[in-house]
Amino acid sequence: MQADEMESSMESPNLEFEYGDMDTLPAELSELYSYTEEPEFALNKDYFEEDFKSQVRGRRWVELSVEEQRAYVMRLLDALEVTDRDKRLKVARAILYLAQGVYDECDSDVDVLYWARHNVFLLYHMGVFTALLELLNMEIDNSQACSSAVRKPAISLADSTELRVLLSIMYLMVENIRVQTEDDRPEWIAARETFRIELAAPMCNGEPFALLLFTMVTKFCSMNAPHFPMKKVLLLLWKTVLPLVKQDSLDTYNERDPFKNEEARDEDEDPEDSDSGIEGEVDPLDRDVIIQPPPPPPPLRPPTERLNFPKGLPWAPKVREKDIEHFLETSRNKFIGFTLGNDIDTLVGLPRPIHESVKTLKQHKYVSIAEVQIKREQELQKCPMTLGEEEVEETPAEILYLGMLPNLSQYVIALLKLLLAAAPTSKAKTDSINILADVLPEEMPITVLQSMKLGIDVNRHKEIIVKAISALLILLLKHFKLNHIYQFEIVSQHLVFANCIPLILKFFNQNIMSYISAKNSICVLDFPHCVVHELPELTAESLEAGDNNQFCWRNLFSCINLLRILNKLTKWKHSRTMMLVVFKSAPILKRALKVKQAMMQLYVLKLLKIQTKYLGRQWRKSNMKTMSAIYQKVRHRLNDDWAYGNDIDARPWYFQVEECDMRESIEKFNGRRYDRSRGGPAGGEFTPVDNCLQSVLGQRVELPEDFQYSYELWLEREVFSQPIQWEGLLERP
Known part of the structure; x- marks a missing residue:
């Protein structure tokens, strides 16, 4: 397209969207259940009251003392140990x-949320989560259920049922304990930290809880367990990782950036984001949409009072050491005819x-934290005996990475398969993964109204899966980068090799405004509204009308997450930037600028900025408004020539070498730090050797049983029949 598409964005309204770690608590809880599960709310109540009333006659749960509630929960725990599945x-x-x-x-939604929070902490203190974990392991390993599901033509x-009930309880516990409120009691605050430590510890089969959920994802994608309720698994996995990867302040690694103030931060440098979630801070200028109405005129001032407007851009530019090296290399070649390598101090001539x-x-x-970590790793590789063994702090992110490392490729591929299956642009295929196991009813709809309701439920189901996967991937990338740059790089490479970049571009190659404003929700059926209020009669007209919201929070949240993932994968990686060019991402990304939300536009402009030098002069001439928006809204390096094709790094023969070198560095890092057979902890070529003859000969050696x-x-054969040349042995130096 020759015309700049940003002019058409004048027709769309500004979106009052606040990006954060998650939506409101009621919204997050409501997305746990599909509308098809609505009849089960009454079932849960009936089973509880059937047992509760036989134990506590004439009283309600909310009227019991805490001690009485504890006693009843203990009784339920004992009943969980029966062998009868029903x-x-x-x-x-x-x-x-x-x-x-x-x-x-x-009587109200607020009351439901209060008692849910109260009961969840009570259940946690009584050890319910541990008991549920044992049952979940049993259900995962239930070979009879798996084989039965594999044989069924339709799930x-x-x-x-059993898995959904267990996962729902665990999700409600994780989410309610994780979220902080002003009314939290002191014992709840202490329980939150204890729970976070327990989740990070090896609690199930010697692995963290998150690893169990990752195993469920890979087992589902391998079609060995097609009945697993993936939406609930992914939501629980996302929320488990979200408190779990809390990081301390990073000031111990790096001085606070003198070129940023507290109010004007750019998420472009991830290591400076020391928050525990996925929310990134952006420059205050970026909080406004790119195209906006002019501000109101300032009030009249006396003629003697002069207005002082700030000069320049609202941020100070940065420079990498590599940029200084490139500048001096070019200057030395021009003025003295030779270079001095990486020397940035000698200016003679x-x-x-x-x-x-x-x-x-x-x-x-x-100097970013990533550069510090890379330099430290190079020193450890070069002088392993001098510097000694590295002391690795067992942070939750470190424990999670160590657990994921052996099967990291499988986890990444499984998540991307699910993302592809849930993408609105994907077409159903016979060999595609069925992600609707926990939304399709036993009996298919027979009326138009039922079909409409199920259609909304299915679309909502897919949107929630995209939301969970996008949030989970951005969390893993962000916190592994904070923990160590090479942990981030190996996840990034697995994502790139599994075609994550074209997959995200395929996701955005749709009418993005329609996706942002999708009405795939039935508010009266959302929890807890549907269990407190009397439901009105649903009609085809009310279902088509949807809600009155300006946009769908989860879809806008997902789009921003996917754009952030693309930015993290391609930043300073020219081979991956060329993938954006090869897959013709520029027109796709430009269409996304129609969504007038500051953060989303910022990440779109960043992706356009890194590839403008490869798009040609004609593209730049035809898209001057986009170029101006990039200049105004995206932070630039001091010697950044993003608008031209003069970058010394833009050499096509370097592209594959770049990925190979990175892979080699990652393998060296993992081998040194984690591989026991190659010098990692507790073994390897740098393990001290016992040179004492008596000590070595005195060791007991375990011989195989058949040796005798x-x-x-x-x-x-080896001793008596072989002649020994004693003179030769004596003559050896």
């Missing part, structure tokens, strides 16, 4: 009703203006 399921449903907030005894909601330029560049030099039978033959 009885266990009834008890689990009663526990789920408590975690859902005993809604039959509440429905009934095939995942260069004219005075070059001296001044280097001085200015050094004043704006910025063949010992005499071996002795005859």
